[in-house]
Amino acid sequence: MLGGLPALLELPTDRARPAVQDYAGASIEVRLTEDLTGSEEAEPPLWNDIVYDAAGGWAALLSRLSDRQEVVVGTPTANRTRVEVEG
Numbered sequence: 001m002l003g004g005l006p007a008l009l010e011l012p013t014d015r016a017r018p019a020v021q022d023y024a025g026a027s028i029e030v031r032l033t034e035d036l037t038g039s040e041e042a043e044p045p046l047w048n049d050i051v052y053d054a055a056g057g058w059a060a061l062l063s064r065l066s067d068r069q070e071v072v073v074g075t076p077t078a079n080r081t082r083v084e085v086e087g
Contacts, residue, residue, distance in 0.1 A: 002072065009066050051075065 032050065052075070059073045
């Protein structure tokens with residue numbers, strides 16, 4: 001289904017890639033305030049829209065930085081309710 005995709009997206013960097021990748025990373029906590037969501041008790045579809053809109057923006061940025069028309073961005077999915085998509 002995703003065959004033929006590039007193994008690596010070439011992006012401009014401020015330093016060379018290491019000879020051996022160590023996969024060390026970090027995380028950034030983001031809190032969406034009421035003025036962004038419209039309500040502290042926002043309905044789940046609104047939160048899903050925010051997540052996927054952000055993923056779309058991220059894909060657009062990656063596309064521009066890499067000079068590619070198509071990029072692949074994955075998003076984690078939880079609480080799947082259908083057995084055939086749990087994997």
